[in-house]
Amino acid sequence: MSDRFTVWAPAVGRVEVVAAGARHPMRARPSGxxxxxxxxxxxxxxxxxxxDGAGEVLPDPRSPWQPEGVHGQSRVYDHGRFAWTDQHWHGRPLPGSVLYEMHVGTFTPEGTFDAAAARLDHLVALGIDAVELLPVASFPGRHGWGYDGVHLWAPHEPYGGPDGLKRFVxxxxxxxxxxxxxVVYNHLGPDGNCLKSFGPYFTSAHATPWGDAVNFDQEGADEVRAFVVQNALMWLRDYHFDGLRIDAVHAITDHGAVHILEEMGxxxxxxxxxxxRGLFLIAESDLNDPRLVTSREAGGYGLDAQWSDDFHHAxxxxxxxxxxxxxxxxGSLETLKKALTKVFVHDGTMSAYRGRRHGRPVNVRETPAHRFLGFLQNHDQVGNRASGDRMGTLLPSPGMLKVGAALLLLAPFTPMLFMGEEWGASTPWCYFTDHQDAELAxxxxxxxxxxxxxxxxTGGVPDPQAVETFRRSVLDWTELDDPHHADLLEWHRALISLRxxxxxxxxxxLTAVRVETDEKEARWLVMRRGGVHVATNLGGVPVVLPVALPAGPDGGRPRLLxxxxxxxxxxxxxxGDSGRVALELPAASVGVFR
Structure with a gap:
């Protein structure tokens, strides 16, 4: 009932709710x-x-609506008022899907849910199956990445608030x-965060880059765990999301017998x-630990997929x-070969960057490749560069962009594009914030x-707080009128259609993936998946590749796809009798044939 107010505040002696213009005393219930x-x-x-009678009126830790931002009062939101039209939607399976990562605030000049919805036909024509939104939980100011969210239950008001998000979905x-x-459960932003006033949402028992860790395993953790799990269910139930991507799970510390990720799963x-309807969970992790996607029956966490940074890096x-x-x-093609066939390059091997061994092997005979997300660009890998430069500004030729797209979209993993990647967007995507606290800014x-x-x-670093840093990061949709960008868009459409x-x-x-490489005389890589060959020339001179054809029904006269x-x-x-075919590849090119 929308006239009933509840709050967890176990460490205080008196609580009042301020609503309808008056203070109303609250009754103590069990468990705080x-x-x-x-x-x-x-x-x-x-x-x-x-x-405890203090003068400050604090927003609800589970506020469903923050119309005046993270520092304002909460507002009651009745989820039953929205008229959904997706009653016959039963979800889309993650296996076989192509994902598209989108930041609502920079996807369009308007930066709203409604404006993003108006561009969805572009994604349908591209061949996308699922849109992955960067965090939309209410965060400080008007614009930001969303990873410093404060009110985890309230969609960001400048994007369009609760109703706008529902219209988008x-x-x-x-x-x-x-x-x-x-969703971000490893930390909350500092600006506007008042959870500590209510209860032990954080603990100093574990240190994090953001200060005290979220309390998943110390005194009072049961209600904090429920807060997070129920938040995840709220997005799936009340906003009809089909899945959640859980940010940086390696930064979640939980020494309990049942990890919070397993409980959430x-x-x-x-x-x-x-x-x-089908629902799924995807983890971001730099641990290279396949237990995240190992079934709970086999002792894993039972998540549906995880990001594969090693594939991106390779x-x-x-x-x-x-x-x-x-x-x-x-950097070597042998390293890329290992990523394509074994998933993790660091699978218990030495990492020079870390100065130690890292990761553990994936059981490639039992683990399906779709449990790993592959990407050439994403918000982290672009936005955490000093100038937010995309691949188009880093590669020597447009041909190399096409090579990268082919290896991404025809690899065995679940592929994900970062917004604008499909047309080689020239706009940077920088790190930007809009903190209202002057000292924090x-x-x-x-x-x-x-x-x-x-x-x-040694170069300049854009100021995250400068509004121009944000504005430069907004996609320029007029680029689609340029023949170069239109050609890249058509290339991505063709690859997704072929897939x-x-x-x-x-x-x-994964055992069906075969990769051949050469870096001694030329720089080429051929990936074979069944009868389909993806032949790439990553070098600066033309090459002629003699590629072995499979025996049996998959053999025969090849056809360029x-x-x-x-x-x-x-x-x-x-x-002849050699069972081989010669493929001529110019520099920085890729040919796909059967």
Whole structure:
């Protein structure tokens, strides 16, 4: 009932709810909960809580609506008022899907849910199956990445608030698109965060880069765990999301017998059965630990997928030649081969970057490839560069962009594109914030400059707090009128279409992937998935590749399926008895043939 107010505040002696223009005492309930009924309160009523008679009115830790931002009062929101039209939507399975990562605030000039919804037909035409939104939980100011969210239950008001988010999800489902939400449970932002006033949401027992850790395993942790699990279910139930991407799970410390991720996985599986539609969880982790996606019956956490940073690093370093930072462990085509066939490059092997062994092997015979997300660009790998530069500014030629796209979209993993990547967007995507706290804003700006100075960066670093840094990061949709960008867009459409139409390219078996490389005389890599060959030239001179054809029914006269360059030629006239075919590849090109 919308006139009933509850809050968990176990360490205080008195709680009042301020609603409908008056203070109302709350009754103590078991386990530190407080409750009150306020006649006349309902949808649209502003409210807050006063603890132990203090004068400050605090917003609700579970506030569903923050119309005045993170420092304002909470507002009652009745989820039953929204008229959904997706009653026949039963979800879309993650296996076989192509994902698209989107930041609502920079996807369009308007930066709203409604404006993003108006662009969904572009994603349908591209061949996208699921949209992954960067965090939308209410955060300070108007614009930011969303990873410093404060009110985890309230959609960001400048984007369009609760109703705007529902309209976006409803519009996506109407077009056959699943929607995934990026959620952050390893920390909360500092600006506007008053959870410590209510209870032990944080603990000093574990240190994090953001201060005290979220309390998943110390005194009072049961209610904190429930807060997080119920928050995850709220997004899936009340906003009809199809899945959640859980940020940086390696930064979650939980020494309990049942890890919070396992508990969440069980709860989401039960909710999926109750709602009658598929729901899934995706983890971001740099641990290279396949237990995240190992079934709970086999002793794992039972999540549906995890990001594969090693694949990104291997592909990025092979294409760009960069070797700074963690790229020092990557770059060779043999390393990329291992990522394509074994998932983790660091699977218990030595990492020079870390100065120690890292990771553990994936059981490639049992673990399907779709449990790992592959990407060439994402918000982290672009936005955490000093200038937010995309791959198009790093690669020597557009041909290399096409090579990278082919290896991404035809690899065995679940592929994900970062918004604008499909047309080679030239706009940067920088790190930007809009903190209202002057001291915090100064610390963020200065800290960003110091961080890159420590790594030897000598160029300018855009000020995260400068509004121009944000504005430069907004996609320029007029680029689609340019022939160069239109050509890249058509290339991505063709690759996704080929992936969807070809059974071998949806085969989740990692043992069926074969890769040949050469870096001695030329720089080429050929990936074979069944009868489909993806032949790439990553070098600066043309090459002629003799590629072995499979024996049996998959053998025979080859057929060119896609070519990134019109000069690509398949010498298939005289195969002889060798069972091989010669493929002519210009520099920085890729040909796909069966």
């Amino acid at each position: 909960w407080w409750e009150a009924r306020v006649p006349g309160a309902g949808h649209g009523t502003d409210y807050g809580f006063v603890l 409803d519009a996506a489902h109407a077009r056959g698109l699943a929607v995934i939400l990026d 069980r709860a989401v599986a039960a909710e999926s059965a109750h709602l009658g 592909l990025h370093a092979a294409l760009t030649g960069e070797r700074q930072g963690y790229y020092c462990d990557f 100064r610390a963020v700006s200065e800290g960003r400059r110091r961080e890159f100075a420590r790594h030897g960066w 969807r139409a070809t059974p071998e390219l949806n085969d989740p078996g 896609l070519a990134s360059d019109p000069a690509i030629h398949l010498q298939a006239d005289d195969l």
